[in-house]
Amino acid sequence: MTSLASERSWLLDPSVLKLVHQCRRLIHTEFGVKLHLTEEHLEQQLADYARKTRSSQLTRVWETLKERVPQLNIEPEEEDDALKRNYRGQVIADAPPASAEQDEEGQIDPPRKKKVIYRGQVVG
Secondary structure, eight states: OOOHHHHGGGGGSSHHHHHHHHHHHHHHHHHOOOOOOTTTTTHHHHHHHHOOOOOOOHHHHHHHOOOOOOOGGOOOOOEEEEEOOEETTTSSOOOOOOOOOOTTTTOOOOOOOOOOETTTEEEE
């Protein structure tokens, strides 16, 4: 916990904290995602959403925040775009990992037929 506190010491400055709250509010309005100050990769998430945004206001606030806190100059993580899920051209933030139910041949097990019980009797 002390390492997290020492890494987040930049959040103790009220002017920087105000900018972070403004970024969080703008991200919540545009993407519908609530970011918490206690999240482990807050800086990375702020940077990712600032890169994805269409809002010039969020971009300006993020640039101001990066100028005040040099620790926030984070390069984007290189990820494989094929593994990300898209919706209308935008990557979904919390994409689940690939299905673990695949066999060695790469085939997915077919779903089991559900028993239908009607008045105590198995039907179909």
